[in-house]
Amino acid sequence: MLNSDQTPSAADWELQSGESHLLQLLKAGHFAVTAELNAPDSSDPKDVYANVAELGDVCDAINATDGSGANCHMSSVACCALMARAGYEPVLQMGCRDRNRIAIQGDLLGAAALGVRNVLCLTGDDVSAGDQPEARRVFDFDALHLLRTARIMRDRGVLLSGRKLTTPPGFFLGAAANPFVPPQDLRHLRLAKKIEAGAQFIQTQYCYDVPVFESFMRRARDMGLHEKVYLLVGVGPLRSERAAEFMRSRVPGVHIPDAVVDRLAKTPRKGKRAEGIRICVEIIEEIKRIEGVHGVHIMAYRQEDAVPEIVERAGILRQKTRK
Amino acid sequence: MPGSEWLKNRPRLLEGVYAGSKSALQLLYPLLKRILPAAFTERLFVWSEEISKGYLFNCQMCGQCILHSTGMTCPMNCPKNLRNGPCGGVRQNGHCEVIPEMPCVWVQAWRRDAQMGRYAGEIQLLQPPVNRALQNSSAWLNLLEGTDAQQPSGWTAIELE
Numbered sequence: 117m118l119n120s121d122q123t124p125s126a127a128d129w130e131l132q133s134g135e136s137h138l139l140q141l142l143k144a145g146h147f148a149v150t151a152e153l154n155a156p157d158s159s160d161p162k163d164v165y166a167n168v169a170e171l172g173d174v175c176d177a178i179n180a181t182d183g184s185g186a187n188c189h190m191s192s193v194a195c196c197a198l199m200a201r202a203g204y205e206p207v208l209q210m211g212c213r214d215r216n217r218i219a220i221q222g223d224l225l226g227a228a229a230l231g232v233r234n235v236l237c238l239t240g241d242d243v244s245a246g247d248q249p250e251a252r253r254v255f256d257f258d259a260l261h262l263l264r265t266a267r268i269m270r271d272r273g274v275l276l277s278g279r280k281l282t283t284p285p286g287f288f289l290g291a292a293a294n295p296f297v298p299p300q301d302l303r304h305l306r307l308a309k310k311i312e313a314g315a316q317f318i319q320t321q322y323c324y325d326v327p328v329f330e331s332f333m334r335r336a337r338d339m340g341l342h343e344k345v346y347l348l349v350g351v352g353p354l355r356s357e358r359a360a361e362f363m364r365s366r367v368p369g370v371h372i373p374d375a376v377v378d379r380l381a382k383t384p385r386k387g388k389r390a391e392g393i394r395i396c397v398e399i400i401e402e403i404k405r406i407e408g409v410h411g412v413h414i415m416a417y418r419q420e421d422a423v424p425e426i427v428e429r430a431g432i433l434r435q436k437t438r439k
Numbered sequence: 440m441p442g443s444e445w446l447k448n449r450p451r452l453l454e455g456v457y458a459g460s461k462s463a464l465q466l467l468y469p470l471l472k473r474i475l476p477a478a479f480t481e482r483l484f485v486w487s488e489e490i491s492k493g494y495l496f497n498c499q500m501c502g503q504c505i506l507h508s509t510g511m512t513c514p515m516n517c518p519k520n521l522r523n524g525p526c527g528g529v530r531q532n533g534h535c536e537v538i539p540e541m542p543c544v545w546v547q548a549w550r551r552d553a554q555m556g557r558y559a560g561e562i563q564l565l566q567p568p569v570n571r572a573l574q575n576s577s578a579w580l581n582l583l584e585g586t587d588a589q590q591p592s593g594w595t596a597i598e599l600e
């Protein structure tokens with residue numbers, strides 16, 4: 117592991133000019149595994165490395181969230197820069213809640229300079245979801261404006277104003293999709309719009325309802341979208357029925373069917389965690405057979421230590437994030 | 440306000456009204472411009488838009504109206520100000536993530552778009568970022584003058600591909 121006070125070496129600069137490792141893997145037809153980093157409430161880089169430790173050996177790339185759930189943590193740009201420095205493949209999550217278009221474009225340039233190659237463009241959870249609901253919400257852009265602006269910077273080498281960039285950022289651009297909330301029958305059309313705006317990969321919201329996901333994919337395939345985008349399905353272990361209840365009522369956009377909650381409720385207390393992992397593994401096994409699915413995105417908040425087991429048992433263990 | 444909900448759920452009727460008023464304005468505007476002082480025209484337009492569109496659509500006076508492309512549902516009522524919604528936070532009952540008692544305006548917009556005639560399907564267009572400098576100005580005037588269609592040069596760069 118890289119020492120926190122080590123300065124970037126020549127190898128780091130090489131890394132910065134390279135193409136996204138995640139894109140290369142997907143292009144080569146591998147089933148990708150990404151995971152979410154628990155961004156620390158700390159100013160110490162060691163805390164980032166501690167949280168990434170469980171994930172690094174089993175994941176192809178690691179997402180740094182951008183104040184997810186509208187709670188403040190270490191910034192996603194900083195988490196990504198630290199991960200890149202240590203040789204991990206970061207995915208920068210960039211939302212529209214906290215910054216206007218000027219800050220967004222500046223952060224994109226800065227992130228690219230620090231070695232970030234993958235960007236996930238999000239709308240962002242509303243401030244009301246977090247512990248500082250009295251904050252001003254920005255939302256100058258929406259996720260599609262963000263996507264297209266990042267693409268313009270990359271492909272045209274200009275800022276939104278038209279001003280030229282000396283070195284454009286070389287991004288692999290992603291967006292989120294949530295097939296599990298209304299209007300379910302039209303969610304594939306929003307996916308199409310995101311692809312049009314510049315999305316090359318998708319990471320979905322937690323999937324606990326495979327039939328709903330399947331019908332979403334059927335509609336997406338009918339439009340040929342599965343050939344235009346790499347789609348990684350969001351999954352994660354539930355610790356108990358209480359955790360499930362909390363998530364579906366308090367975390368925006370999470371849908372968990374009653375059957376899943378009941379299954380956890382019926383499991384004796386000592387076995388709940390294992391049952392949650394089993395459900396997660398089963399879901400991965402089902403979705404990896406669906407045509408158009410290119411990988412999974414594991415969000416195991418405060419259960420990062422379960423990720424290696426999940427990856428192994430689901431039969432998708434292969435690559436390492438660290439190069 | 441009475442009647443406004445009933446009307447909001449009749450996007451086909453509203454799009455007719457929209458198309459009619461647009462043609463009428465385009466016809467009348469050159470004349471208005473000649474006979475009225477510019478400042479007065481602006482005030483007159485802002486005032487009548489606030490009243491009519493305020494009543495019909497809870498218009499937020501963004502100054503660049505895209506109602507006909509969003510099922511005649513004003514997207515600026517979305518607390519996240521999305522121009523390409525809905526977000527991923529919509530509740531299972533179709534209500535807004537931010538305001539639980541309010542139906543998501545974007546779910547309504549997509550449903551209403553499907554009921555429309557001449558503008559149906561326009562909801563699939565990628566809408567450009569909002570020009571915040573036009574807030575509180577008249578969308579009608581901006582339409583007639585073409586200011587609402589102006590985009591930063593970077594935004595259109597990609598179309599040159």
Ligand code: SF4
Nearest residue numbers: 517525526535536543
């Ligand atoms: S749920 Fe609908 S109205 Fe509410 S913030 Fe999201 S898109 Fe806007």
